[in-house]
Amino acid sequence: MAGQSPSGRAVTRVTRSAPRLVMAIVGESRTPTAFAMVNAHWSRALRRRGVVKLLAADRVRDGHLAPDVTLHHDFTKPFGTFASPQAGHLVAVRPWDFGPFPSAWVRTIVEQYDELWVHTRWIRRQAIGGGVPARRVKVVPLGHAPDVFRPEGPAFRLPTRKCTRFLFVGAAVLRKGIDTLLKAWRAAFRRADDVCLVIKTNPQDTFYQGIDWRQRIRELTADGDAAEVVLIDAVMSPARLAGLYRACQASVFPYRAEGFGLPILEAMACGCTPVVPRFGACLDYCDPRSAHFVRARRIRLPLNRRLPFNTLGFEEAVDGVDFCEIPVDALTGVLSKVASMDGRTRRAMADASVAAARRFTWDASAAAVERAVAALAARGTPVRLRPPRS
Numbered sequence: 001m002a003g004q005s006p007s008g009r010a011v012t013r014v015t016r017s018a019p020r021l022v023m024a025i026v027g028e029s030r031t032p033t034a035f036a037m038v039n040a041h042w043s044r045a046l047r048r049r050g051v052v053k054l055l056a057a058d059r060v061r062d063g064h065l066a067p068d069v070t071l072h073h074d075f076t077k078p079f080g081t082f083a084s085p086q087a088g089h090l091v092a093v094r095p096w097d098f099g100p101f102p103s104a105w106v107r108t109i110v111e112q113y114d115e116l117w118v119h120t121r122w123i124r125r126q127a128i129g130g131g132v133p134a135r136r137v138k139v140v141p142l143g144h145a146p147d148v149f150r151p152e153g154p155a156f157r158l159p160t161r162k163c164t165r166f167l168f169v170g171a172a173v174l175r176k177g178i179d180t181l182l183k184a185w186r187a188a189f190r191r192a193d194d195v196c197l198v199i200k201t202n203p204q205d206t207f208y209q210g211i212d213w214r215q216r217i218r219e220l221t222a223d224g225d226a227a228e229v230v231l232i233d234a235v236m237s238p239a240r241l242a243g244l245y246r247a248c249q250a251s252v253f254p255y256r257a258e259g260f261g262l263p264i265l266e267a268m269a270c271g272c273t274p275v276v277p278r279f280g281a282c283l284d285y286c287d288p289r290s291a292h293f294v295r296a297r298r299i300r301l302p303l304n305r306r307l308p309f310n311t312l313g314f315e316e317a318v319d320g321v322d323f324c325e326i327p328v329d330a331l332t333g334v335l336s337k338v339a340s341m342d343g344r345t346r347r348a349m350a351d352a353s354v355a356a357a358r359r360f361t362w363d364a365s366a367a368a369v370e371r372a373v374a375a376l377a378a379r380g381t382p383v384r385l386r387p388p389r390s
Contacts, residue, residue, distance in 0.1 A: 021377050024055040024067040026082065027074035027093075032202060032235060034262065035075050038093075038142060045366035052370055068377045071117070071369075078314055080108045089114040089382045091372075093140075095123045095259030097175065099300070099322035101130030109136075112384045114376060119260040120281040126322065138372055141284065142260050143365040144269050144357060148238045149245070151271035151354055156243035162196035162228055164339050167248035167272060169200045169241070169263040172213040177254030177326060179213065182220055184254075184331035188339075189227035195339050196228040198248060200241075203233050245270035249346060250338050254294065254331055257323040258282065269357035271350035275334055279324040285360055290352040294334045296324040 025043060028036040046054050055067050066087035073093035074082070084090050092113045096102065101109075109116050109132055116132055117140045118124050127137045158165065172178040181197075189195050199217055214233060221229045236244065245251070251267035251274045258281040264274050265285060276282045277296035286293075300322045306315045 020051065020053045021069065021373055022053045022055055022067040023069045023071065023373050024057050024085075025071045025073060026057045027072065028076060031076075033075070035073055037262075039073055041143070041145070041362045042366060042369060045362045046369065049363070049366055049370070052373060069373045072113075079105055080112075084112065084384060087382075087385070089376045089379065090384060091115045091117055091376065093117045095119060096126060096130075097123075097257035097259050097323075098318065099126060099129075099257075099320050101127050101132060102316040102318055103131065104317060106131040110383075114379070114383050115372070117372065120284045122280045122283065123259055129322075130319075140368045140372060141360055141365055142262055142265070143360045143362040144262070144266050145238065146269065146358070146361050149242050149266045149269035149357075151246065151269075151350070153246060154243050155247040156240060158196070158198060158230060158244075158247050160196040160198075160228055160230055162194050164195045164250075165198055165248040166195065166275075166335065166338075167198045167200065167245065167251045167267065168253070169244075169251065169267070170253070172199065172201050172217060174213075175255065175257050177256055178217075180254045180326050180328055180331060181252055182213070182216060183328045184335055185229070186220070186226055187328060187332040188335040191225060191227055193227050193339070196230060197252075198230045198232065198244070200232045200234075200236070200244060202235060241266070242270055245272040248272050250275060250292070252331075252335070253282070254326045255280070256325060265357055265360055268353035271354050273338075273346070273349045273353045275331070275338065277324050277326050285356055287356065290349065290356040292334055292338055292349075294326050295330050296326050298322070298324055 025039050027039050029039040029043060030036060043054060046052055066085040069089045069091060070085055071091045071093055072082050079094065090113050092109050094105065094116060095118050096105065116127055116137050118127060118137065119140060119142050121139055124137050124139050128134045168181060170176050185197050201214060217229065217231050220226050221231055245267045251264065251272045253261060253264050253274055253276050255277065261282050264276060264282055267274055268290060273290070273292060274286065275292040275294060276286055278293040279296040279298065300320065302320045303318050305318060307318050308315050
């Protein structure tokens with residue numbers, strides 16, 4: 001900034017900008033898992049925006065550097081074993097899909113973490129229901145890459161001549177409702193019908209090894225009486241996956257429990273209108289104009305058991321569950337309705353799906369991270385560093 005000195009000579013004043021906040025994301029970012037993909041997208045978007053300085057996680061672990069805020073988003077180790085930095089605020093990014101948060105998680109969050117970040121209002125309610133103070137639970141939505149997931153672009157070439165194609169993307173496990181989908185598909189259509197169900201799974205997802213329904217899917221593909229089913233058991237690049245969404249008219253996600261549902265959002269962004277339960281996480285971005293809703297029964301039960309929650313051997317003591325169940329006949333009816341829908345109505349719903357997805361991008365998600373980090377860094381002493389109360 002230019003000005004004048006008392007002698008009248010021009011001087012230059014240097015205006016120093018406020019130092020950027022420093023944050024770190026602790027957790028995998030390269031493995032083929034959903035949480036690692038979130039970490040990778042957040043890291044890229046935050047670096048691109050340049051509002052915060054992102055510190056490499058390994059520099060946090062060595063104990064020499066302490067960010068203003070550390071995000072712990074790691075499901076490869078038991079929760080509670082993370083050695084936190086010696087300074088700065090600590091955030092747990094940790095959805096729990098099956099109901100109220102486990103009591104052990106709640107204790108760890110209350111004693112060690114300044115905030116818990118979840119991705120939908122539904123999971124926020126479950127965290128609070130488990131005992132996490134409401135003021136410490138923040139919703140930070142996820143997003144998609146609009147330059148990749150968009151209605152314009154090439155479509156994936158599928159090995160089918162059927163005109164109406166339904167698509168399921170995700171782990172072929174009971175939580176995702178794959179059993180309900182296969183039963184409804186058998187009930188709704190026959191081999192002669194002009195429909196095809198495309199099921200895209202990921203053979204490298206380490207969290208579902210040995211518990212998925214791929215063998216049942218293969219049996220259905222070989223059934224001469226069943227309507228056509230195509231199984232794609234392969235890792236796909238984002239661009240190829242977007243092409244797969246564009247190759248189908250509707251996507252089907254009959255989940256029992258879900259933390260956000262990234263494939264649902266990606267499908268919507270490509271104009272592949274989803275079939276979803278009128279329940280849970282998807283209600284943050286789906287409405288009757290942009291999605292085909294299926295009625296679902298809410299199931300809340302006390303449990304008081306230790307249950308495995310992935311195939312890495314991790315177990316948690318679970319007090320109760322809260323999920324939904326889609327009746328097979330209800331899904332059968334919606335699939336039949338979608339298959340008989342006229343082109344004009346389909347296009348209108350596809351346009352509404354694309355418009356709804358536009359609000360949820362990785363750039364918007366990174367902006368929400370930045371706002372949350374700034375608000376947290378402005379607070380006082382981190383929870384874990386406060387003196388114990390007598």
